[in-house]
Amino acid sequence: MLLESCGMFEPKQKMDESENTYVGPEKCASCHNQQQLDWKQSDHFKAMELPTDSTVLGDFNTGFKADGIETNFYKKNGKFYTNTEGEDGKNHDFEVKYTFGYYPLQQYLIELPGGRLQATRVSWDSKQNKWFNQYPNQKIHFNDWLHWTGNGQNWNTMCASCHSTNLKKNYDFVGDSYATTFDHINVSCESCHGPGSNHIKYIESEEYKTGNKTPHSYLLATTDTNNISQINSCAPCHSRSSSISSEPNRTNDFMNQLIPDLISNENYFADGQFKNEDYELGSFTQSKMFHNNVRCSNCHNPHTGKLVKAGNALCLNCHAPTYNTEAHHFHKVETEASQCINCHMTARTYMGNDVRRDHSFRVPRPDQSVNYATPNACTGCHKTESNTWAANKINGWYGPKRKPHFSDELLPGSLLNQESDAHLIKLLSDTSYPAIARATAAFYLGEIPSENGLKILLKSLSDSKSQVRYQCLKALENFATVEWKDAAKACLSDPVKAVRIAAADLFHLAPNAIPEDAKSAYEKANLENLSFLKSQADFSTGNTMLGDYYLQNGDAQNAVLFYQRSLKKDSLLNYSRFNLATVYNSQGKNKEAIKLLQEVAIIDPKNSRTYYNLALLYYEEKNSLEAQKCFAKSMQLGNKQPELFYNYGLLLQQMDNKNDAEKTYLKGLSIHPNAGNLNYALAYFYLQQGSLEKAKKHIASLRQNDPNNPKYVDLFSIR
Numbered sequence: 001m002l003l004e005s006c007g008m009f010e011p012k013q014k015m016d017e018s019e020n021t022y023v024g025p026e027k028c029a030s031c032h033n034q035q036q037l038d039w040k041q042s043d044h045f046k047a048m049e050l051p052t053d054s055t056v057l058g059d060f061n062t063g064f065k066a067d068g069i070e071t072n073f074y075k076k077n078g079k080f081y082t083n084t085e086g087e088d089g090k091n092h093d094f095e096v097k098y099t100f101g102y103y104p105l106q107q108y109l110i111e112l113p114g115g116r117l118q119a120t121r122v123s124w125d126s127k128q129n130k131w132f133n134q135y136p137n138q139k140i141h142f143n144d145w146l147h148w149t150g151n152g153q154n155w156n157t158m159c160a161s162c163h164s165t166n167l168k169k170n171y172d173f174v175g176d177s178y179a180t181t182f183d184h185i186n187v188s189c190e191s192c193h194g195p196g197s198n199h200i201k202y203i204e205s206e207e208y209k210t211g212n213k214t215p216h217s218y219l220l221a222t223t224d225t226n227n228i229s230q231i232n233s234c235a236p237c238h239s240r241s242s243s244i245s246s247e248p249n250r251t252n253d254f255m256n257q258l259i260p261d262l263i264s265n266e267n268y269f270a271d272g273q274f275k276n277e278d279y280e281l282g283s284f285t286q287s288k289m290f291h292n293n294v295r296c297s298n299c300h301n302p303h304t305g306k307l308v309k310a311g312n313a314l315c316l317n318c319h320a321p322t323y324n325t326e327a328h329h330f331h332k333v334e335t336e337a338s339q340c341i342n343c344h345m346t347a348r349t350y351m352g353n354d355v356r357r358d359h360s361f362r363v364p365r366p367d368q369s370v371n372y373a374t375p376n377a378c379t380g381c382h383k384t385e386s387n388t389w390a391a392n393k394i395n396g397w398y399g400p401k402r403k404p405h406f407s408d409e410l411l412p413g414s415l416l417n418q419e420s421d422a423h424l425i426k427l428l429s430d431t432s433y434p435a436i437a438r439a440t441a442a443f444y445l446g447e448i449p450s451e452n453g454l455k456i457l458l459k460s461l462s463d464s465k466s467q468v469r470y471q472c473l474k475a476l477e478n479f480a481t482v483e484w485k486d487a488a489k490a491c492l493s494d495p496v497k498a499v500r501i502a503a504a505d506l507f508h509l510a511p512n513a514i515p516e517d518a519k520s521a522y523e524k525a526n527l528e529n530l531s532f533l534k535s536q537a538d539f540s541t542g543n544t545m546l547g548d549y550y551l552q553n554g555d556a557q558n559a560v561l562f563y564q565r566s567l568k569k570d571s572l573l574n575y576s577r578f579n580l581a582t583v584y585n586s587q588g589k590n591k592e593a594i595k596l597l598q599e600v601a602i603i604d605p606k607n608s609r610t611y612y613n614l615a616l617l618y619y620e621e622k623n624s625l626e627a628q629k630c631f632a633k634s635m636q637l638g639n640k641q642p643e644l645f646y647n648y649g650l651l652l653q654q655m656d657n658k659n660d661a662e663k664t665y666l667k668g669l670s671i672h673p674n675a676g677n678l679n680y681a682l683a684y685f686y687l688q689q690g691s692l693e694k695a696k697k698h699i700a701s702l703r704q705n706d707p708n709n710p711k712y713v714d715l716f717s718i719r
Contacts, residue, residue, distance in 0.1 A: 015218065017250075021197040022166045022183040022190050031203070035189075038303035044187035046102035047163040048109075051080045055099050057106045058124035064131040067139050071122045073131075082108065082120060087149035089142040098185075100155070100163065102126065104353050105134075109155055110148075115178035117155035121148040125353050134352040145540060145570035152570070156180045157539050161246065162237035165191045168246070171538040178538070192233045192302070194220040194248040220248055221302075227295040228252055231281070234296050235260070239281030240267060244497055244532050255466045255498035260285075262440040262471065263410075270414040271365070271374045271407035272437060274358045277350045283359040286406070286434045294318070315340045330397055343377045365402065366390035372411045406437040413441055416448050425456045428468070435465035442468060446475025454479055458487045466496040473502035481510040489514070492521035497528060504529040509552055537562075540570035547579060559583050574600045574607070581613065590617050608639035616647065624655055642668055642675040649681055661685065674705050683715055692718075 029036040039045050049055040060073040060080050070091070071084040080096040097117060098109040106124040109117045121140070125132045135146065145152045152158065156178045161167045164182035171178055183190070190196055198218040202208055208217075216222035221233035232249045235241070241260040249257040260281055261267055267276040274283050284290050298317070301308055308314065312324045322328060323340070331337035343364055345357040364377040369387035378390035402408075409427035413420045427433060427441040442460065445453040457472045457479075473491055476484040484506070491503035504525035507514050514522050533549055536542025543566035550558035563580035566573055577600050581593035594617050600610045615630035631648035645668025652661035662685065668678045679698040686695035699715045706712065 015198045015201060017198070017218075019197070020195045020218065023196045023200060024184055025188040025190075027196065027200060028189045032189075035303050038301065039189070042303065042305040043102055044191070044305060047100075047186045049099045049185065051096045051099055051108070056080055056096070056108075057099075057102070057126055058108070058131065059129075062131070064122050064133075066122070066133040067135075067137065071131075080108070082110070082122075084120070084122065084148075085142060087112070087142055087147070100159070104355070105132075105351060112149060114176060115156070115180060117160075117180075118149055119153045119155055119159065121153070123352065127353060132352055136352070143571055145572060150569075151540050154538075161243065163187065166195070169538070173534070173537050176538070187237075192221045194218075194250075220250070225295070227290065227293050230295045230297060231285070231290075232257070235281050238279045240276070240278045241281070242536070244501065244535075253466050253496050255470060255496050257497075259470070259498050259501075260436070260467070262443050263436055264440050264443055265414055269374050270372060271368055271411050272360060272440075273346070273362065273375060274348065274356075274360070277356065280359045282436060285436050287359065287361045289361050291434060312338070312340050337381065342381065346375070346377050346380055362407075363403070363405070364390075364394070365405070365407070366394060367402065368407060368411060374411070406433040410437060410440065413444050416444060420448060421445060421450050421453050425452060428456050428460055431464070435467045438463075438465070439467045439471035442471040442475045446478045449478050454483055458484065461487055461491055466494070466499050469494065469496075469499045470502045473499065473506050476506055477509060481513045485510070485513040485515065489518040489521070492518055492525045500525040501529045501532055505549075508549065537565075540566045540573055540576075542566075543569065544573065544576045544579070547576065551579060551583060556583050556587060572603055574604055574610075578609070578613065581617075585617065585620075590621055593617055594621075606637055608634045608637035610634075611637065612639055612641070612644055615651075619647075619651060624651065627651055628655065640671050642672045642678055644668070645671075646675075646677040646681055649678075649685075653685065658685075658689070674701060676702060676706050676709070680712065680715070687718075 025036065025039070046055075058073060060075050063070065063072040065071070069085050071082060073080075073082050075081070081093050082096065083091055083093050086092040086094070094110040096108045097111045100107040100109050100119055103126045106126055107119045109119060112118055121134055122131055123134055124130075140147050142149065144150060147153070155163075156169055156171070160169065160180060160182070164186060165184035165188045167180065167182045169178065169180055196219070202214075202217045208214075216224070221230055225233075229252065232252070232254050235254045236243065236249075236258055239258060239260050241258040243258050245257045247257075254260070261278070263272040263282055263286060267274075267278065268282070269275050272283075272286050284296075287294075296302070299307060299314060309317065316324060324333070324338075326333060326338075329338050329340075329343065336342065341357060344361050345359065347355050347357050349355050365374075366376045366378050366387045368374050369376045369379065370391055376387065376390060378393065379385055379387055382390065406427055409423040413424035413427060424441040424445050428438050428445065430438070438460075442457060445457055454476075457475050460468055460472045463469050463472070469491060473488060476488060488503055488506055491499050492507070494500050494503065504522060507518075507522055508526065508529070530549070533542065533546050537546060543562045547559045547562035547566065550556075550562065560580065560583055563576045563583070566576040567580075577596045581596045584590070584593040584596070594614065597610055597614045597617070600607060601614070604610065611630040611634035615627045615634065618624075618627035618630060628648075628651060631644065631651065634644055635648070645664050649661045649664040649668070652658075652664060662682075665678055665682045665685065668675065669682070672678060679701045683695045683698040683702070686692070686698070696718070699712075699718060702709070702712050703716055707716075
């Protein structure tokens with residue numbers, strides 16, 4: 001059944017969607033000539049082209065030297081070449097196979113063995129007509145993931161699906177090679193509208209010719225598309241996400257096709273402002289615009305990609321003229337400072353010269369900057385002024401109260417301290433807030449497991465938003481199986497693919513906990529999950545995820561294989577080293593595990609987890625002195641896990657350093673007053689010292705917070 005809400009209407013004549021094929025933009029032009037002319041002005045049209053004198057913008061009669069690498073560009077026999085450092089660290093001549101991008105920069109794709117196309121590091125600045133280095137002042141080793149010959153600059157994995165039409169990656173896992181194909185070299189009509197053969201068959205049919213002209217039949221993203229359906233068309237390319245399907249999305253939920261990144265402080269600022277490049281979706285779906293049914297095409301001509309109006313006139317399409325006065329923005333009209341976008345769409349530069357704007361359309365909040373050090377548009381322009389100055393200005397203009405915004409809860413929630421869960425629970429519970437913000441709250445709740453957090457996560461498994469359901473399932477991985485197994489089983493049959501994948505991944509942690517009536521659903525969802533993981537196997541983190549999958553399966557051999565593959569593709573991926581060290585430890589190969597963690601310490605010397613894990617390994621190896629040094633280093637680097645204070649305290653006790661052991665336990669309790677392991681350790685510590693009254697305080701805490709724990713029975717008998 002074709003969905004009306006996706007901009008499609010079902011004609012009487014039925015066609016087999018499985019036979020719907022790509023026909024190419026030339027077929028579309030016969031009826032849609034103006035759209036074709038518009039498209040040829042767009043960056044989509046110029047996304048990728050064969051190298052010719054008209055398509056190549058760079059000066060291929062010059063050289064460029066930066067960060068110790070000399071690169072030369074030249075033409076020979078009508079072809080374009082670059083001479084630069086290859087994957088062996090030596091300079092070689094490379095033929096340009098394709099141009100990649102157009103404005104504000106153009107890169108060039110080089111073919112390397114295994115069907116790989118790689119994007120050059122030295123790029124052409126189309127604004128200033130000069131060569132430049134995308135990673136200035138960085139000497140990137142030829143074995144590095146970010147080197148232009150590495151996995152991070154691989155077209156097949158990183159770029160191809162969004163620069164060509166109907167791309168098939170065709171990755172061969174065994175040979176670690178590609179046979180990538182596409183139907184059309186650039187982003188053409190069918191990239192957005194889906195394959196067109198059924199549409200053409202219908203237009204040429206008697207049903208259409210005799211007057212039953214059902215509009216837009218068998219096409220996606222048409223003029224009557226609502227904002228949800230339009231997002232489905234734009235999201236696969238305009239998002240920071242993981243793809244779970246390469247097929248056009250004919251549903252009303254983009255999470256049948258992709259899993260977008262959250263607005264956590266990994267890639268965003270803690271309030272949700274963009275930090276790393278997010279390609280618009282993560283910002284736009286948190287905005288009031290999106291939640292008031294604004295579509296991409298309200299601002300952008302979908303065929304040229306250009307804005308439909310210039311300057312503030314674009315915003316005044318919807319907003320009252322009073323917003324374009326000094327009474328609102330307090331800046332002189334018709335100046336750069338009075339432009340709506342400079343207050344509500346702050347800019348950041350990516351890829352060296354590509355200026356992007358934050359599509360969250362947020363109101364500047366310098367008061368939050370004062371408390372949380374987040375950026376704001378005011379001091380972004382008034383660089384010599386303080387956040388306090390800006391906050392006072394806002395108070396003077398608009399009064400002391402700000403309209404409620406999800407960041408009021410997300411910011412304190414992101415601190416992951418004792419007060420965080422109340423803010424996160426409030427955010428996750430309030431369905432008036434954007435789904436992506438609420439899903440981020442669920443993610444954080446998984447980082448600080450608590451009883452109240454568990455309750456709201458379980459309740460939210462039936463939330464109407466698939467992004468929330470998905471993230472709640474991911475967060476439950478940090479809770480005991482018995483707490484979630486009954487509530488989560490329904491998600492194995494969720495109508496949205498991403499949610500089923502997350503549910504399968506959760507139950508994969510505890511396959512013995514799968515209820516009998518859910519086993520069939522689990523098998524189906526697990527196949528979807530494994531298929532998704534394998535589809536990422538050409539990427540460094542995809543191999544890491546597969547390593548995790550097999551580690552959870554108890555399949556050490558495959559876990560080692562995939563962790564090693566991930567490190568081959570990205571030598572800096574320390575997460576894989578941590579987990580590979582775990583596998584080696586389980587195999588009794590502690591020397592290999594220690595060596596891996598020592599490598600982590602060299603790459604990331606300020607990672608407290610490294611030294612904590614090293615300490616545990618040294619302890620197993622009966623090297624107490626090295627274990628003590630590493631525990632101390634982990635504390636020095638800010639590790640606040642209760643397990644650190646517990647294990648370090650035990651070691652100090654065993655080394656007969658009772659004073660420092662007591663101080664370590666107490667320091668941990670000052671951060672985690674209800675931590676069972678620390679109260680348990682101190683209770684026995686004081687009993688051994690003959691300090692019964694001191695011990696009773698910690699026994700009381702255990703009795704209050706975990707009264708049914710059989711481990712504490714002997715202590716509870718002490719009165």
